[in-house]
Amino acid sequence: MFFIPGWLISIVTFPGVIVHEIAHQFFCRLFRVAVLDVCYFRFGNPAGYVIHEAPRSAFQSIGIGIGPFILNTLIGAFIAAPAAIPVVQFRTGTPLDFFLIWLGVSIAMHSFPSTGDASTIWQAVWSHDVNILAKIVGAPLVVVIYVGAIGSVVWLDLIYGVAVAMLLPSLLISAAA
């Protein structure tokens, strides 16, 4: 497994970082959670962050934590799909197609919540006011999020981004044909 500095990956995929942080902030606004500080992009680790007050409920914590997972995945998939179809299926593509694929992969690969997000969700799931059913449903979800967050070391985020942006359209077409 070869090593590429995190800052370089962040620069190359900066649109995904910005969309990720905007998604966090969007869900904070949705749940009326005070945002104390925001950094949409910087040359550092983490490349972006949203600091907000602790939400009142575990549901809100989970929503703010996994909001980027939903938004980045959907936006990345929809941007890349019309470009990925000719490139993957017909083995052809214009420079515009490759630009859209880069943008889609960049956004989709930043879908996974960070380890910080995972930690916040974990604490929310195990708080006292959460019922046992929510704990049973939430715990495996948090484990998956942790695996995704830690898996960036072995390029899991890039693999996910490429799968969402390029393989998903092909699978949908195979199913539709």
Added chain:
Amino acid sequence: MKRCPDCSYPNPDHLAACFKCGTALDAHGSQAVAPNPVSGPADQQPTFGTCPQCGSPPEPGGYPMPLCSRCRDTLSSRPLPAWTIVSALLVGVILVFAFARFPAAVRAGVAFERGQRAEEQINYDAAEEEYRKVVAQYPDSTEPLARLAICQCKTLNVMEIGGTLKRLEGREMSKELYDEVDAAVKGAETELDRRGLLKQQ
């Protein structure tokens, strides 16, 4: 970002008191301070949990941070910086553009997949029809055009095969695909010759 000396909570620079526990972040700060009620002398303690932004009474409702309603509204609907709005709008425009291209791309993708399946089932007429849809949508794509040429050779579509092969001239393609097209053309020529149609043209 200022770290709270008491609880280590990361606070934004403009705050004079920690959002989480109320501890003073900067003794020389010009903003109103809500000192830590635990650490201050008893007779100097402020009302517990005043809004660290403006000092107003906190909003009821079980919020973990003692923010007043107005400050919570302001902070939760914090506006995006101009460059972020421009970036978001740009992504939005690209998303709309992608949405507009999506149906045509899916139709072409489905047609190509159906064409390949029809070819596997030796149903070259159906495959030709499907590949024609793809070529109409993506005229610069070599692979669908080459597959269309192969199918036209198999169905002996003499009216169109010449035009399709002309469009393929000078295009780069894999050796495997080139060999397949070449074999199909030779097969069509042999068949036309056998029927005595080649000499008549």
